[in-house]
Amino acid sequence: MEIILISPLLIFLLCFMFLPIWRTLILSFKDTLSNQFSLSNYKDLIQQASFRKALYNTIFIAGVSLVLEITLGLILALILSRNTKITAGLRMLFILPLAIPTVVVAVMMSYIFSSSGWINRILMDLSLIKAPISWMSGGINSLIMIVLADCWKVTPLVMLILLAGIQSIDKDLYRQARVDGAGSLHIFRQITLPLLAPYITCAVIIRGIDAFRIFALPFILMGQNLKVLGTYAYLEYAEYNNAYLSAASSVLLFIMILAALVIYIKAVGKKGLSLA
């Protein structure tokens, strides 16, 4: 009975996810000229400076934005977990970015970060900088711009997940700790953080996968000027019509995500995974 109910889903996953991915995998191992099995595409990729750059950019953006998003999300969640009328209103306000489409976020951020944009304007009005910073001409500035744009969009999701975690902690534990004379920092480190660990893991996994696959923000904000693996795979096909290299870079990205995930899960061990 269950098999009949679930078969449409399985057939769909097979036809529209598994088979295309399989074809991409096969394509990535085919030699461009002879159509034989070979690793030539991967060799070509690793020799390309632009690919190595894209790889570096992806790791930078994913790493920095994850750390930043978890930190900011945790701070917000801790503040908003108090139950007052104001925090209830703020909770509603802070889920706003979740509702803004990523493509729209990219457009918005282009107004903020362009050379005559608002962030330069504000920094200059506050006389923090003398000359406008060029955010959109590649290099570290552009990487930071994409990290900040991604944080704007995604921190609320992390906050929501962590908020659910904080609210699931038994309030009596805090009361007991207070009675025993524990300070705020002590309570945070000894009670909140350990009990929150599974939720942090959950947020890291859900976010981590998407952080490595980041596409719309760098694509719309930077296009050719700053590639990450996602946009590299896209542009390699769209601009140079090279489906083989595009496929190979997709597969490498997949392997990278999987490896990062396995390393992370190994590192946090069993206790971080009790929820997942």
Next chain:
Amino acid sequence: MKQATIFLVVIIFTILLLFPLYIMFKISVSQPSDIFTEKPSYLIRHFTLSHFKDIFASRGTFFLPLRKSLVVALLSTFFSLLIAIPSAYAISKFNYRLRYILILLIFMLRMMPEISIALPISIGFIKIGLFDTYFGLAIAHLIKILPVACFILVGIFSSIPIDLEKQARIDGCSRLRAFIWIVLPLSLSGIVVAGIFSFLLSWDEFIYASYLTLAHPTLPLKMYYYVSHPDIFYSATYAMIITIPVLILTFTFQKYIKAEYLSGAIKG
């Protein structure tokens, strides 16, 4: 002192949150003379709806993408629920191990960059004539939507006490009747959420749309067109037009949008 710090942090976060939105809104309702100056003002000087009017007046170039985005989003929501409701119900009845494996599998498939799925699919769709059609794009959007919809619904169906269903079966209900009369009403809010997520994921989808369309763009593609052929007012106004329905939907149903729905299925 501590209260003051928290207050300050909240204020800073709020400004950071609202400022980009405000700028987008400001550009979409400003006159060119207020934007293209050495130092544009922080406030809206001359409010105008002329950019919105221009876009609405452009007839087909606006209404056809709007229609495509709407139809595709509704189609993919319909198919998403049609496939996800029975599947998620079945998954929620599986034992822990099988459920875990299935969810892990879907997670693994999600790790593949979308390009690597979109490219073979667009080639396949050209062959079978689904390229640049409403139906074809809706199918492609399901790739993105179905895992999320199933996640949400598995969480919902698992939370319904199995005894209720058993009781109904004892009272002589068939399985289908028990599902329709007991399970569905109890999980209605979750189904609504799954539907909204499906709609939203399709409404702002960009990658599959850019691979699967040629002559008939969707709204996000149209907006991207004005980003790459710089027209700051049209891009801002299109961005507003895409965002407004999303905002309305999100705030109407915001009390249902909880982290539990996103992590419910993993909890086991």
